[in-house]
Amino acid sequence: xxxxxxTPRHLVMxxxxxxxxxxxxxxxxxxxxxxxxxxxxxxxxxxxxxxxxRVENNSVPSRFSPECPNSSHLFLHLHTLQPEDSALYLCASxxxxxxTGELFFGEGSRLTVL
Amino acid sequence: GNSVTxxxxxxxxxxxxxxxxxxxxxxxxxxSLFWYVQYPGEGLQLLLKATKADDKGSNKxxxxxxxxxxxxxxxxxxxxxVSDSAVYFCALTPQGGSEKLVFGKGMKLTVNP
Numbered sequence: 001x002x003x004x005x006x007t008p009r010h011l012v013m014x015x016x017x018x019x020x021x022x023x024x025x026x027x028x029x030x031x032x033x034x035x036x037x038x039x040x041x042x043x044x045x046x047x048x049x050x051x052x053x054r055v056e057n058n059s060v061p062s063r064f065s066p067e068c069p070n071s072s073h074l075f076l077h078l079h080t081l082q083p084e085d086s087a088l089y090l091c092a093s094x095x096x097x098x099x100t101g102e103l104f105f106g107e108g109s110r111l112t113v114l
Numbered sequence: 115g116n117s118v119t120x121x122x123x124x125x126x127x128x129x130x131x132x133x134x135x136x137x138x139x140x141x142x143x144x145x146s147l148f149w150y151v152q153y154p155g156e157g158l159q160l161l162l163k164a165t166k167a168d169d170k171g172s173n174k175x176x177x178x179x180x181x182x183x184x185x186x187x188x189x190x191x192x193x194x195x196v197s198d199s200a201v202y203f204c205a206l207t208p209q210g211g212s213e214k215l216v217f218g219k220g221m222k223l224t225v226n227p
Contacts, residue, residue: 004157042118043158043203043217056214090157101148101207101215105157 003027006091006106013081014114021076021109023091030095032074033103034066037088049074081113116141120204120218127194127225135189135221137178137204145206147171147180147187152201152220161189161202194225 004025013019025032034046048056049068063085065077074091088110092103120137127133139145149161149171162171167182178189187204204218 006157040122040219042219045214048214092157101146101163101205102160103150103158103215105159107155107157 004091004093004104004106006089006109008109009107010110010112012112012114013078015081015083017081018077018079020078021089021091021111023074023076023106025072025074025091025093025104027093027095027104029093029104030071031093032068032071033092033094034074034076035090035092035105037090037108043090047076078111081111083113086111086113116145116206116208116214116216118204118206118216118218120202121221122219123221123223125221125223127223129196129225129227130193131225133189133191133194133198133223135202135204135223137187137189137218139185139187139204139206141185141206141208143209144182145208147178148205148207148215149176149178149187149189150203150205150217152203154200158203194223196225196227199223199225 007022031050036044046060047066052068063080067075088108090108091106094103117140146165148163150158151161152158162173164171164180170179176191178187201220201222203220206216
């Protein structure tokens with residue numbers, strides 16, 4: 001495996017379910033990110049981890065819970081989501097902090113909340 | 115605050131047509147500027163970048179010039195191909211660097227044979 005890998009690629013869940021998105025980077029980077037991509041809206045930065053420490057949380061609802069157990073893995077735990085949370089969730093990594101803007105993205109996890 | 119405004123499209127062109135996607139930004143000082151591209155079913159990938167005024171970024175036949183006087187970073191390609199069909203995002207990071215890469219809304223381009 002190379003680059004940034006996200007699983008699952010597609011997820012359908014009810015509002016009472018609990019699920020997790022997984023991201024793994026094989027690039028030796030030291031920062032990882034979660035972005036939300038919704039139609040007709042700019043990408044929204046949700047969380048940033050640098051050296052496994054969370055450095056930014058852009059006022060994301062608590063129903064989204066990130067976890068970064070090491071510099072190669074990042075999770076997004078989901079619970080009691082709303083239909084408006086349906087979106088493409090993108091994971092990214094970068095080589096250094098401060099961010100020079102060169103992010104490497106995974107292919108995304110398409111989430112549908114029923 | 116920092117922001118990016120770009121053409122939203124969607125835009126449909128014929129193969130070999132000339133492409134311009136406008137992008138303007140709001141930021142203090144000298145941000146770094148980027149174009150990212152998202153091909154169907156894939157994540158975003160860096161297309162080109164420029165880190166100081168008058169720099170020209172180029173890649174895969176695409177070019178963009180950092181214009182401080184007009185706060186712009188327009189993307190151009192002289193002759194598009196079907197394989198250029200994708201969503202294009204303009205983005206910036208503030209001067210001095212930041213974890214926060216600020217994106218525009220993206221523009222979907224479809225190129226027909």
